[in-house]
Amino acid sequence: MQNQNMQTEITLRDGNRIPQLGAGTYMIENHQLCKATVRDALDLGYRHIDTAQIYKNERAVGEALAESGVDRKDVFLTTKVWVTNFTYEKASRSIDASLARLGTDYIDLVLVHRPYGNYWPAWQAMEDAMEAGKIRSIGLSNFSMDQTRQILDRGRIYPVVNQIECHPFYQQRELRRELESLGIRVEAWYPLGHGSRRMMQEPVLAELSRIYGKSVAQIILRWHIQEDCIVLPKSTRRSHLAENFRIFDFQLNPEDMERIRALDRNETLFKCPLWLDEWKARLFTRA
Ligand SMILES: NC(=O)c1ccc[n+]([C@@H]2O[C@H](COP(=O)([O-])OP(=O)(O)OC[C@H]3O[C@@H](n4cnc5c(N)ncnc54)[C@H](OP(=O)(O)O)[C@@H]3O)[C@@H](O)[C@H]2O)c1
Incomplete structure (x- = not known):
């Protein structure tokens, strides 16, 4: 058992x-x-903040970082190119606009937010922005294995992550296994099930909470x-942010890991059905 709450890092x-x-920032407009x-x-x-162009809060993230006194080099910033910016020119301009809003001259990680329509020109724009030094790493979000392989076949630069929905009720183990076998790290969105009460009150999780003396969220x-996932919980409450950070001073034993795996x-x-989401995106991206 570790005594200190030491944050862990992963090498991409x-x-x-x-x-x-x-820290996630979805729906904090x-x-x-x-x-x-x-x-x-x-x-x-x-020291890791996850935002996106569509969250409409990159400027707030940038201002918070500038005012925090924390060195830019010590913070890992992620943003995502939204589907309305999927032509090469729009994607390039949108990356420059994200840099300006975030108040930084480089972004640690930029993702293709959703694989709708023709996202290939956006990927090329991200590769070029990376080669121009504006981005340090590039990756995917919500990509299936087939879509991921298309990027691997055509791209010059390897995607380092795929950010996907992942929580105890939706573990996506096969996709995760395949991504991991290719060296692509998994980032879990909705890690707490978007705050689902059903998940927070789930009996196995509640029992483990009592056994370990930790909250269900922890x-x-x-x-x-x-x-081995990268995890991006969101909270606007300082007490929950603090609680969610205190997860490096204990370990779940292998049997308890299995009990949580069995909740899949x-x-x-x-909530937005994917076909509806995609249909809306297609309307936006029509020339
Ligand atoms: N790539 C994508 O397509 C995609 C999609 C969705 C999300 N994301 C990313 O993933 C992040 C996480 O997803 P999410 O924000 O939707 O869901 P989440 O982190 O799974 O859940 C957030 C909810 O959980 C509650 N919560 C947080 N900590 C808690 C705690 N310790 N105890 C009890 N409740 C707690 C929050 O309420 P309080 O504020 O009251 O604490 C909030 O309602 C996003 O912010 C975003 O950065 C990416």
Whole structure:
């Protein structure tokens, strides 16, 4: 059992290092709230912030970082190119706009947010931006194995992560295994099931919470860490941010890891049906 709460880092396939725990910022559009949340996260020791062009909060993330006193080089920043920017020119311009909003001259990791329509020109723009020194690593989000392989076949630069929905009710073990076999790290979104009450009250998780003297959220996040995922919980409450950070001072034993694996129901908690999401995206991306 570790005594100190030491944050762990992972080395990506391109040699860059990423803190395994990051703070998510989805659905924090309010500028002041997002700034306060990111300030709290940095103050509590988080050194990895996950944002996206579509979250409309990159400026708040950048301001929070600038005002925090934490060195830019000590923070890992991720953003994602949204589907309306999938032509080469729009993707390139959108990366420059993200850099300006974030107030930085490089972004640690940029992802293709969703594999809708023709995302290939956006990938090429990301490769070029990486070669121009604007981005340190590039990756994917919500890509199936087939879509991932297309990028591997055609791309010049290797994607280092695929950010996918992953939590105890939707573990995506086959996709994760295949990605890992290719050296592509998994980042888990909705790691706490988007705060699902059913998950927070799940009896096995509640029992483990009692046994380990940790909250259900901490048990779930620790499970993700031991599954070798990069994990991105979101909270706008300082107390939850602090709680979610205290997951490096205990370990789940192998039997308890298995008990959580057995909770898999192949149940996505993402409410917008993917066909509707894609249909909306196609409307946006029509020339
Ligand atoms: N690539 C993609 O397509 C994609 C999609 C979705 C999300 N993401 C990324 O993944 C991140 C995480 O996803 P998410 O924000 O939707 O879901 P999440 O982190 O699974 O859950 C967030 C919810 O859990 C609650 N929560 C957080 N810590 C808690 C704790 N210790 N105890 C009890 N409740 C707690 C939060 O409420 P409070 O604020 O009240 O604490 C919030 O309602 C996002 O912020 C985003 O960065 C990426």
